[in-house]
Amino acid sequence: MNDLAARIDHMLSLSDLPENTPDEIRSAIRAVPRHQFIPVVALVTPPGTAPRLIDRDADPRAWWDAVYSNTPVITQLNDGATPVRDLIGRYTSSASAPSTVADMLTLLRPAPGHRVLEIGTGTGWTSALLCHLVGGRGQVTSIEIDQTVAEQAAKNLAGAGAPVTLVVGDGALGWPPGEPYDRVHVTCGVRTVPYAWVEQCRPGAVIALPYCPDFGGGHSLKLVVRPDGVAIGRFPGNASYMMSRPQRPRPTLEARGPHEQRSATTRVDPRTIAYAPPGADLAISALTGLVSNFSAETDEDGDCFRLWISDPTDSYSWAGVLWRPNRKDYEVYQVGDRPVWDEVLDAYSRWVGWGQPGRDRFGMTLTPHHQHIWLDSPDHPLP
Structure with missing residues (x-):
């Protein structure tokens, strides 16, 4: 004892x-x-x-x-x-x-x-x-x-x-x-x-x-x-917890056809988004409803970092952004009609424009009909 x-x-x-x-x-x-x-x-x-x-x-x-x-x-x-x-x-x-x-x-x-x-x-x-x-x-x-x-x-x-x-x-x-x-x-x-x-x-x-x-x-x-x-x-x-079973967001990433697959480049290091502060995470999720995951890997071309952005309700809307060392531009592969990577960049820019508020400045209001995230006051819901 x-x-x-x-x-x-x-x-x-x-x-x-x-x-x-x-x-x-x-x-x-x-x-x-x-x-x-x-x-x-x-x-x-x-x-x-x-x-x-x-x-x-x-x-x-x-x-x-x-x-x-x-x-x-x-x-x-x-x-x-x-x-x-x-x-x-x-x-x-x-x-x-x-x-x-x-x-x-x-x-x-x-x-x-x-x-x-x-x-x-x-x-x-x-x-x-x-x-x-x-x-x-x-x-x-x-x-x-x-x-x-x-x-x-x-x-x-x-x-x-x-x-x-x-x-x-x-x-x-x-x-x-x-x-x-x-x-x-x-x-x-x-x-x-x-x-x-x-x-x-x-x-x-x-x-x-x-x-x-x-x-x-x-x-x-x-x-x-x-x-x-x-x-x-x-x-x-x-708060890091296992998700409620009915709310697990794990769509299979798919593409209907070549017309919905687009390749481009970005000057934004995907690690900027992946490792953004909690306030940015809250703002991006509230503004877009998108989900993300990432991994650091080593493949046949060396070290790399992959960021995935997806719509949890639509398996045909997603993007992958690839970082490799010593690059000025990073590959972006988007699928579906919804430009999810562009939405994330826009939301991140808004958060920066607000002065990069921390997590403690955000809040939630929950009514019988909806929930919404706000900044500083319930009177200022995020658009």
């Missing part, structure tokens, strides 16, 4: 845990040990290293060290179709890094007596933390879309003595039987915030979620529900 307490204290003292983490959240992390929610075999990806397995039976020391470090633990690949031991595949469920959990709970600020709706149960650790923070039986409802993940979470929660109401279903619909909620805690990335979450809240309720439009990185978003049913909030920081 002393060794466990030391491990928990070490995790809480890590330099990258948020300095503003309230004492009650630190106390909850002490009271709900993380190892109770980690499977015997899992996958970890510490920064700068290749993915590796942790196996409590084969190497207990490495397992315990990973569980009580500030790293996410991957518990599912490819929605359960691939065993974790295979190492390769889409990460589809995990126990988030302790710093990430603490950061989102700090935004949420659950208090004793609050009714909480959680979207995405995962291993159940954050559900148990929420249960500890608000107290009482039936105060926390958690929705998990994956039946197998939910079954394991139920076992974990029962073993930890956490009386969470666990529902298997689509979290975008919320859970009307448990409303009205004082807090909504979201553990999966979304680009479209379901209004059902607002509709099932009391006025003054807080919704903390990872906003992940998939252009650049993700952003934490704290919304507050007004008496008129409109939710308004800002983007206080970074």
